[in-house]
Amino acid sequence: MAVTTQQLSNKLKSKEAVIGIVGMGYVGLPLMLRYNDIGFKIIGIDIDKNWVDLLNSGKSKIEHISNDSISNALKNGFEATTDFSRASECDALLLCVPTPLNKYREPDLSYVVSTVNSLVPHIRKNQVMSLESTTYPGTTEEELLPRIEKQGFTVGKDYFLVYSPEREDPGNPNFETRTIPKVVGGHTPACLEVGIALYQLAIDKVVSVSSTKVAEMTKLLENIYRSVNIGLINEMKIVADKMGxxxxxxxxxxxxxxxxxxxxxxxxxxxxxxxxxxxxxxxxxxxxxxxxxxxxxxxxxxxxxxxxxxxxxxxxxxxxxxxxxxxxxxxxxxxxxxxxxxxxxxxxxxxxxxxxxxxxxxxxxxxxxxxxxxxxxxxxxxxxxxxxxxxxxxxxxxxxxxxxxxxxxxxxxxxxxxxxxxxxxxxxxxxxxxxxxx
Missing domain, CATH: 3.40.50.720 (NAD(P)-binding Rossmann-like Domain)
Incomplete structure (x- = not known):
């Protein structure tokens, strides 16, 4: 393992690292609370100033996340900001931004792209970036990698890039962020090592895969599996209804x-x-x-x-x-x-x-x-x-x-x-x- 890789991994394992979470919504906020709870300093970055102000006042607008949990996180060092330059203070950047469809039902990566474009002027060596937004296989390599390399970094040596899909299930009392296994794929083996170090203290089980593409495809398969089975049962419902x-x-x-x-x-x-x-x-x-x-x-x-x-x-x-x-x-x-x-x-x-x-x-x-x-x-x-x-x-x-x-x-x-x-x-x-x- 390279010296830079070892340094960052050790910093993560010792909880000395600062975690930056970009996008403080249904995915980013539970992640923040988990990392904050186990002793990491967290900087939350979001473009919505009203939401940032609300968080910094100890309030939540998400029903299943209480005001008390936000207030406790603030006492433990959490802070929210709209200032993307704060990314330079972070050792890890977790991107939890929306990936909707456009009016033609095609992928809309504008949130991912604009977020990365806002971050890259402020990234530095010995940092790891993890994309958690659900997307098509190849996004990490096609959209994030070139923008990081354009800043003069060599990914896998002095900068680290991983993809780890979110698996939040709001309202499910049987699972929480800690107990849902985390799939992690790295752009290189060194990236994967750092990605494992990033998540292994916060999540009970980390599942490593051979590439970011595999991790991206994994999340799509999970949701396509459900979509297809729900489509099947909905069609069966229509047939059954006709038959009484x-x-x-x-x-x-x-x-x-x-x-x-x-x-x-x-x-x-x-x-x-x-x-x-x-x-x-x-x-x-x-x-x-x-x-x-x-x-x-x-x-x-x-x-x-x-x-x-x-x-x-x-x-x-x-x-x-x-x-x-x-x-x-x-x-x-x-x-x-x-x-x-x-x-x-x-x-x-x-x-x-x-x-x-x-x-x-x-x-x-x-x-x-x-x-x-x-x-x-x-x-x-x-x-x-x-x-x-x-x-x-x-x-x-x-x-x-x-x-x-x-x-x-x-x-x-x-x-x-x-x-x-x-x-x-x-x-x-x-x-x-x-x-x-x-």
Whole structure:
């Protein structure tokens, strides 16, 4: 191991290193708290001054991260800043920035590129940079490596570059940052050594792979696996519905097989910052090699069509009661992309809401985790969450369950709603006429 490699690895292992985390959101903030908790000094860098000011005042806007945890981190030396020149003080830079799709559903690496461009004037020798954002295989080599080398560094000797995909699962009580195994790939063997040293104190299990491309592909496979299986079960739901079969009962029965089957449940579509987006990163990159990823694209088409299917079922249910969608009062329960979180990114619930609005429905929503409809780039509703009680529920022509938060009182909802359209199988074994599956 080269002297520089050994020096940086030792500095990381002894916790003398300063960790810079760029992007203080759903990925960066939990990482900060973990490294801070085990004794590292952390500098958090973010372009949002309001968010930085909020963090420095000891406040959090992410529901599952408490104000107390931020306040404690500040006492232990954490500070947030918008000043990218502070990167020069850091021994490690962890990049946790968004990688969305553009309007053509192609990879948008603008956040990654602009972040790296803002950092490279301030990087120095004996530093490691780790990209954690989900992206297509080759991004680290094609976008980060040339920019670092342009500064005069030799990656693998006096600068170190790794890719280690984030695996956060907000709202999952069974896992936390520390307990989720960390995949790490380095540009060179020396980069990998430093990457392992960077993560091994903070994460219980570090899984090393042979290259950054392998690590990048690993994250895509994880999410494509889920996307394809969810697409399969959503398609099965449509077929089962036509046959008069309850797909939730079918899945529950199939799940009793102790081998060879993993239960996936249908819903109103895909949401979150990973599964609706990541498959298209590989689809786009595959075209460079003359390949057409038909299987991946087909599952994407099925999942993207689910909100339209759900609204069709709402319309049918209203028609059965002699009502049209236009003018009917519709209450959507849950606009977060999954249960028990406040994250609405790519939430299919919001597309369901837009389709209802477009068809003339009089729309409201209730979500105990999202008190006011947030500012979003592509969606707008001037709405706040409705507090549920018997009278409120009874005033709507239809109540649509799109996210099955544990905070909802589903017994009260069942008792008082005139009509329920259930997309999550909450009432999978209920036989009441007013409950419709979608």
């Amino acid at each position: 079969v309850d797909i939730f009962e079918v899945v529950d029965a199939a799940a009793t097989k102790p081998f060879g089957f993993t239960a996936y449940y249908p819903g109103p579509g895909l949401g979150g910052h990973c599964i609706p987006i990541d498959p298209f990163y590989l689809t786009w990159k595959a075209r460079e090699y003359g390949l057409h990823t038909r299987f991946i694209e087909l599952s994407g088409e099925v999942n993207q069509a689910m909100p339209e299917y759900v609204v069709g079922k709402i319309t049918d249910a209203l028609n059965e009661q002699g009502k049209a969608m236009r003018g009917s009062k519709v209450l959507v329960l849950g606009i977060a992309y999954k249960k028990n979180v406040d994250d609405v990114r790519e939430s299919p619930s919001i597309e369901v809401m837009e389709l209802i609005r477009d068809r003339g429905g009089v729309l409201d929503y209730s979500d105990p985790h999202v008190p006011t409809f947030p500012k979003m780039r592509e969606h707008f509703f001037d709405l706040s969450s409705i507090k549920l009680n018997a009278a409120v529920l009874g005033s709507y022509d239809a109540v649509v369950i799109t996210t099955n938060h544990d905070k909802f009182d589903f017994e009260m909802i069942k008792k008082n709603a005139q009509l329920i359209i259930d997309t999550r199988g909450v009432y999978r074994y209920e036989a009441e006429q007013k409950i419709k599956r979608a």
